Amino acid sequence: MSKQIYGIRAIIEAIDASQPINKIFLQKGLSGDLFRELESLIRKQGISSSYVPVEKLNRLTKNNHQGAVAQISPVEFHDFEVLVENIVAKNNSPFFLLLDQVSDVRNFGAIIRTAECCGVDGIIVPKSGAAPITDDTVKTSAGAVFNVPVAKVDHLKDAIFYLQSSGVTVVGATEKTEKHIYSIDFKGPCAVVMGAEDRGISPSVLKMVDYKAKLPLLGKIGSLNVSVACGVFLYEVVRQRSK
Structure with missing residues (x-):
């Protein structure tokens, strides 16, 4: 079934590997070079995303999300x-x-x-x-x-x-x-x-x-x-x- 990927670097690697990402939740107010790299990738790939309070991310995962959580589709999309x-x-x-x-x-x-x-x-x-x-x-x-x-x-x-x-x-x-x-x-x-x-x-x-x-x-x-x-x-x- 569907799963989550958390952490900025892990999500960047998932996008580069063409993982079937449904949506990415990003922490409001976050900055930094790696975070901006992720934002740029999201825009380039046309991936659905939204900026949310950190409390939302904390509810999505108990792990160290670093301000980003991606939801992965349970099925592969076709070209x-x-x-x-x-x-x-x-x-x-x-x-x-x-x-x-x-x-x-x-x-x-x-x-x-x-x-x-x-x-x-x-x-x-x-x-x-x-x-x-x-x-x-x-x-x-x-x-x-x-x-x-x-x-x-x-x-x-x-x-x-x-x-x-x-x-x-x-x-x-x-x-x-x-x-x-x-x-x-x-x-x-x-x-x-x-x-x-x-x-x-x-x-x-x-x-x-x-x-x-x-x-x-x-x-x-x-x-x-x-x-x-x-x-x-x-x-x-x-x-x-x-x-």
Whole structure:
């Protein structure tokens, strides 16, 4: 399961060794050459981080943390371009899922579980702002996180462009359209984009998709939980491909 690395030098070495780091907690007000080196590496690699009081670090570990604690993902992340190339090469109708700033670990876990059941070939998330893969994610996914490859990218827009150039049709799930999901053809190579719990898909990402589609909502409540909506979208792909 997930583990922690503590100590500035140890975390620098972990970053240099390409360890799958979820997030790094840094002590507020700390300085020094080694600390600044770590900060520079974090910015360069686009690793999620936050500055916290020393009391937070003390709660995370009883060891001498030196002002820095890193949380390591329990799974290895895949290289995005290699993942796409391999899947497209061996599958005539690849099926991808992109998550734009989905930040709740339990929603993330539930989505991964559904994606695995629906035969999704790969899940793509941004390095910054996305929910980390924690023990809660693993538990909520019922272990499915170990069966579906997950890739992190610097910018979701670049990932969409790369998928499109690889022959993959990208469909964004949004209420900002008149087109229903049931009018979209999902039989060919496709990718579904789901947005954040509170904001949906960001405008800059939404501009990139090939099609926008929404779910018909017949009640008084105007939206579904993102993991539920994602399940409906993914199973529409399954339904069409099962015919």
